[in-house]
Amino acid sequence: FRPVQIACSVENRRWACTRLLSNAGMRVSFSVLAVTLCLQQGDAFTLPGLKGYSRSTVSRFPKGVWQRRPVGTFQTPHASLASETPTDVSKFEALPLPKHKGLDVGVLPNGLRYVLLPNASPKGRFEAHLELLAGSANELEEQQGMAHLVEHIAYMGSRKRERLFGTGSQTNAYTDFHHTVYYASCPVSLPAMPNDRTTMLDRALEALAEVLEARFEPTRLEKERAAVLSEMSMVNTIEYRVECAILQALHAENQLSVRFPIGLQPLIENWTVDDVKKFHTTHYLPKNAVVYLVGDLPPSQMLKQLTKIMGKIPATKEGGLKEGSKNVAQGLMSSMGFNLRGGGPSA
Structure with a gap:
């Protein structure tokens, strides 16, 4: 089993959760899912090579060293991808959903x-x-x-x-x-x-x-x-x-x-x-x-x-x-x- 760190953003709290993934079948053991870290608002962990990230990001660096820094603005190398992604959640409500023709x-x-x-x-x-x-x-x-x-x-x-x-x-x-x-x-x-x-x-x-x-x-x-x-x-x-x-x-x-x-x-x-x-x-x-x-x-x-x-x-x-x-x-x-x-x- 290999521990993988995953970020869970919740309004004023940010939780980092650990999942144990099986290398053989990638099966998630739900019963061992545990809250492992509570981050204060305004803080985040960053991945190597990224220039800021607007949400909590958790990763494990080589030799288990953590790097901590204030939240910045996420700058993706794929600018076109970022421009097409809605930043206002309310806009998703206006997106039409596919409808079964017989409904x-x-x-x-x-x-x-x-x-x-x-x-x-x-x-x-x-x-x-x-x-x-x-x-x-x-x-x-x-x-x-x-x-x-x-x-x-x-x-x-x-x-x-x-x-x-x-x-x-x-x-x-x-x-x-x-x-x-x-x-x-x-x-x-x-x-x-x-x-x-x-x-x-x-x-x-x-x-x-x-x-x-x-x-x-x-x-x-x-x-x-x-x-x-x-x-x-x-x-x-x-x-x-x-x-x-x-x-x-x-x-x-x-x-x-x-x-x-x-x-x-x-x-x-x-x-x-x-x-x-x-x-x-x-x-x-x-x-x-x-x-x-x-x-x-x-x-x-x-x-x-x-x-x-x-x-x-x-x-x-x-x-x-x-x-x-x-x-x-x-x-x-x-x-x-x-x-x-x-x-x-x-x-």
């Missing part, structure tokens, strides 16, 4: 966004995903772990999801920093009704729609509270704590360092039905959700059934997000999609 994107009258994509492989199957733009980063100080618990209650408390049992379908849900996702992978039709290509999609969409209109009963809360606390115990491993420590270091300047999806045990143990229902009422709205439908079905049929089932959900609730409000998670500098283990009811 159908739109918004229902109640504010629910949808993304539809016909895909004939695997033949005779489709997937339906409901993404709520509310995760652990949206939790208040006294709500740490609330997004995960609400996910458990909404998923496990769904009676309409039971209609997918025994049909060859698979369902699950998970909570992330930025979103909560419920999904179903289903056959297009039932074996007994091979020509009926609407029933299974209806069942999947009804199960997802029920998530937005979930009931919060005391018995269900107690069952899922116990399940979440059990998950918390199971994931409390050395590897998990290393992951948390790394994320706390890399995201020390934002909410992610103090909003892990699993939550805090003392808070979870004391929430009432009203507490968890308030989080659901605030965030589980059509305008704060996106439905993704992909599979061996025509987009016109997908949209027709989606509109029939989920288009009738009320656009607003008393106590919900106000018009024009911005989801907290969308404004964070972070790693979208990072999902700590233990984030789903059947994980």
